[in-house]
Amino acid sequence: MISWEVVEGTLLVARYAPEGNHDEIKKPSPNETRVAAFDLDSTIIDSKSGIVPNGDPDDWKWWQDNVVRKIRDAHLSGHQLIIFTNQGNLTTPTGELGPRLKHFGMNLGIRFYTPEEYFQGIIGQILGHKFNPDWSITPEVEARINKNLTELELFDLSKASHTGHKLTSAGGNVIIVFVGLPGAGKTTFFNIALNFGVIRLNRHDLGTMENCMEKAEHCLEGGFGIVIDDCNLDKSSRATWIDMASRLNVPVLAAEFTTPSDLCLHNDSTGPKGRQIFPRTKFRELEKQLEAPTIEEGFSEIVKVDFEWVGTRTELDIWRRYWI
Structure with missing residues (x-):
């Protein structure tokens, strides 16, 4: 039965x-x-x-x-x-x-x-790894987890060498444009390292590009810095924010997330329970559209944000499994 x-x-x-x-x-x-x-x-x-x-x-x-x-x-x-x-x-x-x-x-x-x-009973060729999440876990990450460092202790924005410090040192009115594939760690980075003094804007949350632009201009006129937390993969999608910065006479910085594509897919697969995974075919299409930001586009500065895993030992044990 x-x-x-x-x-x-x-x-x-x-x-x-x-x-x-x-x-x-x-x-x-x-x-x-x-x-x-x-x-x-x-x-x-x-x-x-x-x-x-x-x-x-x-x-x-x-x-x-x-x-x-x-x-x-x-x-x-x-x-x-x-x-x-x-x-x-x-x-x-x-x-x-x-x-x-x-x-x-x-x-x-x-x-x-x-x-x-x-x-x-036939012993075949030993299967290797095309992608292994442990490749992204450095000894420094393991040591940090073993010491139970908090996120605030890890991301000390008072240190001039920290990426978050570089992005926020421009002061109040500033546009920070995130550039990176889904799963690159953009929102996580904002929540941990930039969630003080700047306002996060996301087109998906606000419904339309027009709403996002209106909110951005309102924040800048009020003296606040803003972070554009979208993929912003090509020059045309970034030009909107560069033009706004020029018109309002505020600096515009690019935060280029360098997370490799397979690691992005892995990160996306380990998101919160119940969250829809980004479609793989669509992801590969976006990957082809990715253009690295340049100063010639009009950015005041480009800051590279390398992937750095943050979390508890329990979270790491789940994350380092094979999900793709």
């Missing part, structure tokens, strides 16, 4: 119990730690016709003749069997599957085997 459960609207779980146990299908107890987890397509089963995806429910075969025996052996040795699949959305190739499944296993803390290795 099979029971079905939808978890938080994003995960469909099927649980199977042999006949005779159908009165109650028990969920695994917390003490059950032996797990044998398998991908479905091209691991346990394959298409008989070779057509994928295929709407025919009978168009399948076991991937290898010994698949059933190996899975039965895992069950008899006390492993709980789990099959993962993404039938609802994964309809086109999304890159090399092996490294992504290896990262999935690493996130769960279980050993990863390729189908050839597990079912056939």
Whole structure:
């Protein structure tokens, strides 16, 4: 008998119990730690016709003749069997599957085997990393977390060497234009390092570009500095703010976020629970539009903002898993 459960609207779980146990299908107890987890397509089963995806429910075969025996052996040795699949959305190739499944296993803390290795005993090529979040965690970050430094202690704006100090040293009336892809850390940087003395403006929050410009001009006329927290990827999108700065006779600075694109995608995937992830196709389109800001555009200064991870040990343990 099979029971079905939808978890938080994003995960469909099927649980199977042999006949005779159908009165109650028990969920695994917390003490059950032996797990044998398998991908479905091209691991346990394959298409008989070779057509994928295929709407025919009978168009399948076991991937290898010994698949059933190996899975039965895992069950008899006390492993709980789990099959993962993404039938609802994964309809086109999304890159090399092996490294992504290896990262999935690493996130769960279980050993990863390729189908050839597990079912056939063939040791294949060791899978490497195209992207590893740990590449962005320096020894200084680890030391800071171990010392439990607060965000304010970390971002001491009194230090002339700090990026936030460079951006706010121009004084009251100033336009700071953020330039960076989604997930580059723009809003996080503002909340930690610039959230004193300048006002954050975002076109999405204000509804239209016209509303954003009207609010910006009102703030500047009142003597406040403003931060334009949007992507501002190309010259044309930045020209609006450069022209406003020229007309109101205020300095305009660019904060260029240098976070690599794969790290941006990773950051975007680890956002608050329930927040919609930025569409990947749209992200790659934006990546092609990115133009580095220049003094020739009319900026008074360009300050590069390199990625620096900030948070607690618990937050880091979640962030450093593989999410893309």
